[in-house]
Amino acid sequence: METVQAAKEVNGMIAFTLVVPELQQLLLEEAGKAGIPVVDIMGPMIDGLSRLFQREPKREPGLVHRLDEDYFRRVEAIEFAVKYDDGRDPRGLLRADVILIGVSRTSKTPLSMYLAHKRLKVANVPLVPEVEPPEELFMIDNKKCIGLTIQPEQLNNIRRERLKALGLTSRANYANMERILQELEYAEKIMKRVGCPIVDVSNKAVEETANLILDILRKGGTAV
Known part of the structure; x- marks a missing residue:
């Protein structure tokens, strides 16, 4: 992955907000192979809210922007x-x-x-x-x-x-x-x-x- 390679070249880390499980897993695997530290910014919060409300997250990319559009139309x-x-x-x-x-x-x-x-x-x-x-x-x-x-x-x-x-x-x-x-x-x-x-x-x-x-x-x- 280009992101992992770019982080490796500068000895950096990756902070992500991916909501699609397959993409999360792919990033974690590739970063692990390259020895790049990663931080899941939204994952723990989403998991916590899911347990609190006993509801599964939609895990659809772009929902925040759609809510913004709805707000401005209103x-x-x-x-x-x-x-x-x-x-x-x-x-x-x-x-x-x-x-x-x-x-x-x-x-x-x-x-x-x-x-x-x-x-x-x-x-x-x-x-x-x-x-x-x-x-x-x-x-x-x-x-x-x-x-x-x-x-x-x-x-x-x-x-x-x-x-x-x-x-x-x-x-x-x-x-x-x-x-x-x-x-x-x-x-x-x-x-x-x-x-x-x-x-x-x-x-x-x-x-x-x-x-x-x-x-x-x-x-x-x-x-x-």
Whole structure:
């Protein structure tokens, strides 16, 4: 082996992190023949962890780099979700893997962050009767868009609690039932215009809704 020969020429030693048993054995044998000292850096730790967790190591080269790639993709997706949250920049809709649309307090932001941890680039757009949706919303593939709706009574309760947390009166128009019905009706019209699947988030945890969305995406945008 070239490595063993190079170490022999400089009277050196070999420290290695090989995870494939056959390669480990080959290196140990060749180094032993040449009288080169060797140190297995990761072997004892892997063996110790294997005994502790009673699981066999995968012994696949390159897993660390694959984990790094996965980590950076997740970070990129999270940064994307933050940048294009709440319709801040409609240009992000054309670059997103998923676009969430719905009225205020339908969990658009929490869902965006949850899906970002699944390495999906998510943008979301609030639907408000007085504000025309960005034209980019009608340019995207409708299979990438998910409409979020909710039962009026539950939305009313959520908005009342939100106002209370902000120190505002629950009589504000934001929590007015007539206003809520108007918003939901408007949002439904926009969703039908886009032609996207619609998910009812009523009484659902973020994780549950996110799994529904992922299932829809896997099925190619089938409505639920």
